[in-house]
Amino acid sequence: MTPPGADTVLVRYGDIGVKSTKVQRDMERSLETNLRAMFDSRDVSAQLDWQWSRPRIRTTDPEAATTAACETFGIVSASPAISTEPTIEAISEALVETADATEFEGPFAVDARRAGERDAHPFTSEDIERDGGQAVWDALSDPVVDLENPARTFYVECRSDEAFVFTDKRAGPGGLPLGTQRPLVALLSGGIDSPVAAWEVMKRGAPVIPLYFDFEAYGGVDHVARAVESARTLGGYTPNHEFDLRIAPAGAVADRLVGEIGPTRMLSLRRFMLRVAERVAEDSGAAGIVTGEAIGQKSSQTSANLVVTDCATDLPVHRPLLTRDKQEIIAQARKIGTYEDATIEAGCNRIAPDYPETNASLEEVEAAEPDLEALVAEAVAGIERGDL
Numbered sequence: 001m002t003p004p005g006a007d008t009v010l011v012r013y014g015d016i017g018v019k020s021t022k023v024q025r026d027m028e029r030s031l032e033t034n035l036r037a038m039f040d041s042r043d044v045s046a047q048l049d050w051q052w053s054r055p056r057i058r059t060t061d062p063e064a065a066t067t068a069a070c071e072t073f074g075i076v077s078a079s080p081a082i083s084t085e086p087t088i089e090a091i092s093e094a095l096v097e098t099a100d101a102t103e104f105e106g107p108f109a110v111d112a113r114r115a116g117e118r119d120a121h122p123f124t125s126e127d128i129e130r131d132g133g134q135a136v137w138d139a140l141s142d143p144v145v146d147l148e149n150p151a152r153t154f155y156v157e158c159r160s161d162e163a164f165v166f167t168d169k170r171a172g173p174g175g176l177p178l179g180t181q182r183p184l185v186a187l188l189s190g191g192i193d194s195p196v197a198a199w200e201v202m203k204r205g206a207p208v209i210p211l212y213f214d215f216e217a218y219g220g221v222d223h224v225a226r227a228v229e230s231a232r233t234l235g236g237y238t239p240n241h242e243f244d245l246r247i248a249p250a251g252a253v254a255d256r257l258v259g260e261i262g263p264t265r266m267l268s269l270r271r272f273m274l275r276v277a278e279r280v281a282e283d284s285g286a287a288g289i290v291t292g293e294a295i296g297q298k299s300s301q302t303s304a305n306l307v308v309t310d311c312a313t314d315l316p317v318h319r320p321l322l323t324r325d326k327q328e329i330i331a332q333a334r335k336i337g338t339y340e341d342a343t344i345e346a347g348c349n350r351i352a353p354d355y356p357e358t359n360a361s362l363e364e365v366e367a368a369e370p371d372l373e374a375l376v377a378e379a380v381a382g383i384e385r386g387d388l
């Protein structure tokens, strides 16, 4: 819950904190820029106050600011909080106000931390817990305390110049600020997996250039719409980084492969996609390619077949979902908001052969494959920007 009168959001980060001082400062600056952009893109009125690696966000809309912070890469958790004077009396008062407004049954605890200069306060965190806990006890009609297993914890963070009271530590994505890594080209089909894969590398700081292949007659009517919708959802996470969907025409290639290749058809199709992605990466300065593949999820994704697809490009192919089970991926797609987009009906299974090869050799695939270069050049020349 958001405490009544909350005027601040406290945010915490994880991996940034273990970097060397210089890298940490650079990353903090990126995080600050990204947070500001996130608030602006959602019209959330918020001012950032960045002191001693302990950012605080001043806001008149703590709920919206907390949600925006929890969707910003690099943030591990965020708490809407009441700010008050760093005195036991003021903290106790804020604790009582918060307890009065909180509905909960069972035991409570007060958990206090002090941060900042060592002798900034004439009291310890134990003093805050004892006196603050007593104030809450007096305010409740039927109080029970259990420090080990509370039903509700009232947190206090006491800094040199100010103290904060809050009850929630809402989870953010964690990871690193977007833009602190070189970009990657993400093959985005609009299915369940590839948007999650793209989100995963964004979470580690790499902006994404989304690339979709339009298989025209082989994709259902809504196949493109599905990709556009998931790109739009992912774009919400990257307000200050380019996120233009590239759409490559691939109907003619699909026709050709369906007409000419049997069991290894899907491998040649993947190889074609990786080659086009490589060209997009060259043009845009991207350092690799991302796909939503997982070992064994489809015949083209067996550990043997992944070797053959990877031979099509010199760039690293990142597969953040490599070891994930489908149910885990679905759960994450729901969480990040791309699952609904992926369920748009798009019937697009017709390219796959009836008996696909699961253990292909490179020689076998190359022998059956038409010269990909001309097909790749044609697709690259036909790339258009999607309207997000």
Ligand SMILES: Nc1ncnc2c1ncn2[C@@H]1O[C@H](COP(=O)(O)OP(=O)(O)OP(=O)(O)O)[C@@H](O)[C@H]1O
Pocket (backbone or CB within 6 Å): 186, 187, 188, 189, 190, 191, 192, 193, 194, 195, 211, 212, 213, 214, 215, 273, 290, 291, 292, 293, 298
């Ligand atoms: N039309 C497409 N455009 C761009 N990338 C694609 C397309 N089809 C497949 N891919 C890429 O190849 C990977 C493996 O393809 P697969 O056939 O498993 O995709 P899918 O099941 O249609 O979609 P997803 O993997 O996103 O659920 C995808 O995760 C995606 O990265």
